[in-house]
Amino acid sequence: MKEQDIEKMLRLLADNAKLSNAQIATMIGASEQEVADAIADCEKKGIIKGYRALIDWDKTGRDLVGARIELKVIPNGVMGFEEIAYTISQFREVETCYLMSGGYDIALTISGKTFKEIALFVAHRLAPLEPVQSTSTHFILRKYKERGIMMVEDNEDEREVTSL
């Protein structure tokens, strides 16, 4: 498949991973087999990392508290930024982990059952790591948008009926 068609395919999947190969094939003008091959190839190369549902847990019975943690770290002889980020990423509670430019070094989002659980995670797991110089924890109050999707009720279709 052409490079630009693969990109189109990936954009469609990034929006809606439930589209069938046949639907994608139709939309980008390829055959179903070509799409299946391209997807398999992207999976193999690690371009497609997974397919997951985006769930608004607030609407379920499961209680979850989210937080954003900013870490300042000082790399040492044993651990550079790469190793530190990798180590932190291993914790199950960590949902995203980014190396940042600017006022701090590493940004995490994590979630736990309670505020306390998150506080303990920071105190017991993150703070003791030798390169971690300081942590700053910000609790998430409300999610409006997640991975490009509105988490609050989106505007209804405002387009009114006209004569055309």
Next chain:
Amino acid sequence: MMDYSKVLSQRAVQLKPSGIRRFFDIASEMKDVISLGVGEPDFKTPWSIRRAGIESLEKGHTWYTANAGLIALRTEISNYLSRRFSLDYDPKQEVFITVGGSEAIDLCIRAIVEPGDEVLVVEPSFVCYDPITRLTGGIPVPIATKAEDSFRLTAQQLQAAITPKTKLLILPFPNNPTGGIMRRRHLEEIAEVLRGTDIMVLSDEIYAELTYGDERHVSFASIEGMKERTIVVNGFSKAYAMTGWRLGYAAGPEPVIKQMVKLHQFAIMCAPTTSQYAAIEALRHCDPDIERMRDEYDMRRRLVVEGFNRIGMTCFEPEGAFYVFPSIRKTGMTSNEFCMKLLEAEHVAVVPGDAFGQSGEGFVRVSYSYSVNHLVEALKRIERFIHTLENN
């Protein structure tokens, strides 16, 4: 009490109301309706255009503009028409700004048509040509395009419809509702019939930027010898997702534009000033936005065409605009019955084809200016509806 039937203009009263409105008034009363009826982009106006509108307000540009519109905007339109469609118009004399393409259509017909004149209206098409022609006392003469001709106007059809009274041909391509377009060679054939006549042409090119495939839209005015008889109508609504800004324009021979501007002066004064400032930004910097939206429409178009053909509702592959026009003949229902039943059974709203002229009977118009998820759900419901019909 006032007897309004004696007061009102008979010409106004006798005009049939738009078939689209009536249907959607019913749909709007129902819950959980999925509409495929809207004839405008689902995209918001690109941010930089909105920003330009806001800035013009912040700077206090809140007065009327010249009747014909801001000269800066007319100049940009002239540049745009040259850049995209190889057309050459003098921004001072041959271009002016209207309140949407609709106003330009209205003014063009009123500037040209006299009582008794025949106006050739290619159908199925946008709903306004016929009533405006009637208001001028002109006689609309429908020319029905056919699915087997890819909903194009053919030279033979045109030739057969011309009489000594023919004054104006309305050429609505890319077409709402069929999605049909005219490639250069088809326009050449039409031009060949018109050469040597005095027939004028209103070329409604509002969907010019929404043509799919490798070849771009060709303006009828760019065909050799046609510029002198053609009024090109275009606007910002479809290309830049600016429907609510109400901004369009006409470009054509100076003597015609002059009369149109005169009518515009008396009826409208000038198009909205804020919209005009925003449109300057659109023309200067937003070609990439057009491409982005067209790519998106193109994917949806393929999805919807394939969907209808799979269901067994034969669907001509449209090459323009954002509509498909599948046939419902095999259901044995009229367009109106089909749409009502589909609405009742599956809560999906599409527009009966006969709203766009008698020749649209046997078809429905489906707009794909909706998200992929919305379209997938709607197609699923339509498929279920067709299966239920087949099993009964």
